[in-house]
Amino acid sequence: MRIGVAGLGNVAQGLLTLLEENHGQIIAQCGQPIEVAAVASRSRREVDLGGAEFSHDVAALATRNDVDVIVELMGGEGAALELVKSALNHGKSVVTANKAILAAHGDALFDLAAARGVALGIEASVAGGIPVIAALTRSLAANQIERVTGIINGTCNFILSAMSDQGAGFEDALSKAQQLGFAEADPTFDMGGIDAAHKLAILAALAFGVPFDRNAVFVEGITDVTPDDITYARELGYCIKLLGITRRTAEGIEMRVHPALVPLGAMLASVNGVMNAVQINNNATGSLLFHGPGAGGRATASSVLADLVSIARGDRPIRLANSTVTATMLPMAAVESAAYLRIPVVDQPGVFARIATILSDHGISIEGAIQRERAIADRKVPIVVVTQPVPEAVMTRAVAALQALPAVVDRVRRIRVEHAAA
């Protein structure tokens, strides 16, 4: 099988290395070698391409007669999307790590692949080296998925882990991540939760047959999480993770990315540094968890290689069996979750009672609370509570009411709590 590789970044370099290192395994498993016929990239880097032909003309890869499968590792949307479409239209199978184009155009691309009778391999698009796409679309294909909960952005997890382990502030932790090469110079795509939202849109489409639609995901990033929040959360038995969650309820499909308190005993609470993990709940096995490196050239290339091996062997392409189902999306206002509330108050007698009354008036029960001893009267201290689950809209109204209390001297901070994380 001959492949054409578009892009020459970390993942492409990892793939070229693995194809060489694992040559023997590949032949043994596929019954044939996987040869790189051509590499195309807008910039030529100093990388050993073996015998592969190099070109700056990425688009031309799709029509080469000496290429059976196109591997799209350019990233970005414009040229990458055109290449993938063109390759599929020319009857070539495609393997891509490009979450952005999948999260926006996945349905059209899978329809095109099916119409041309070729494969579209997307294992590398979510969670790097963890074979979670294979789990959803092959091993669990016939199971009813109930919920997918993931730590799917390694940069955010690294920062939250550093804040938790070293008590670092957000800015310091981000600087450290940037120094170690774990965060981009412009970190907004990761920190703002956008990268995780793209991946979650893909997981939701595969799990529930909803359209690939990154715009349907509620997104809140981690920039507002403070070391104090992490300390209070720990005191209450939780850590804080950026989670992507998609869930099927009787009322519709939830799709959301936001920081969340996770019980310390949960497996997801043990996922540290740049590692990723995806938990899949379904009607046959209950909860399964898949853990591993969510980024890195070799790890992501491993997922590209898995798709290539599957195509070379002649496996059937994955199917989006339910993609015609018009599932209802659940509006965020209707999503039920518990909340951690950090309420900065001027400490006066009766302030905790007033807060508890407001929550109670909104039908919200308190599960746990931290109220520091009063050191100096009229000093600014936070009251921290963890609530029982209520619909988002109810919590929003309650927070507005708390915010209006005269004793509340700063912004009330709300972080959702996910007890279902296992």
Place this chain on the structure above:
Amino acid sequence: MRIGVAGLGNVAQGLLTLLEENHGQIIAQCGQPIEVAAVASRSRREVDLGGAEFSHDVAALATRNDVDVIVELMGGEGAALELVKSALNHGKSVVTANKAILAAHGDALFDLAAARGVALGIEASVAGGIPVIAALTRSLAANQIERVTGIINGTCNFILSAMSDQGAGFEDALSKAQQLGFAEADPTFDMGGIDAAHKLAILAALAFGVPFDRNAVFVEGITDVTPDDITYARELGYCIKLLGITRRTAEGIEMRVHPALVPLGAMLASVNGVMNAVQINNNATGSLLFHGPGAGGRATASSVLADLVSIARGDRPIRLANSTVTATMLPMAAVESAAYLRIPVVDQPGVFARIATILSDHGISIEGAIQRERAIADRKVPIVVVTQPVPEAVMTRAVAALQALPAVVDRVRRIRVEHAAA
């Protein structure tokens, strides 16, 4: 696709239920339904078989013209092995959960399946509902596996978890497991590590291409682990788990099942109760971990269903690409590991120094130790040490030398330490 099911126990019942509950998903994913044409079992239980024909004649399933695929869920070896062989010989694909026959006859069965051009699906044979066979044989098929480390016996993990959480003794924890239905009336197969050894033999064959050979696995069970060991291990930063480990070294392939100290921060340390987990280290992704239910009718049936869906779709059967490789097995005496030593001594001045000297004379460094304050002179107290890794044979000689010390008044207890568990 029409299947014949042999056996009518928990897994078979789970499969019949899932085939009904997930009927829509199955058709969507396979393009056809999976129908149960016949069920055969030596005993007829009160189970709704839908329209399937029931028979007591298990062997006759293999030759039925109305059955495309045989699902062997009888367990045991004689009749089950005959059925699987006969079905493959008659050109029928087989799906089995039977670790015992695979761990002894896997090579012959896969050779037979390949010769007849049919599939042998074995996902359900290891780690219940966790798709770890698919990971090894599909997603990671072209990677060089370095090590597989598993918590692959839920009964032992439940008992060790109960001993750890509740300070229960082994016998009490076992009784509780039996009351809850997690342990057999005769628990020796689980407690002695035999069940885990069968599963490890399968994992080793798939990871390294060594012959399926349960007798090649070094086995030590959990019956000698005491609540004291668990307490001392925790004090030193570890928990105790029954691990199955297979590893490729320059000198040969390790295959071993034994209790082991696992660092408390490792993901494997968070695997509690009847849950299983398998960690796969390889040259592309580093460490991956798969976590989920290792037993139970529905969970194990999920893995059977995954194999059936793959066959119904027309995927290529998994290949034992390297099964002709004659890999050297590393004798246990040459395996390197660190050790926890609990040394019961009569507390006399200088006894710790004598122990340290013996270890040092054998080239063994001490990494951590617990030496209680002397309460009463000549009282029996344990000295506990954790060592650096040395070959098994060296440790065995050192333990014999320690045992010969006059101050050592009872058996020295040794438990291996696995720092590589992640």
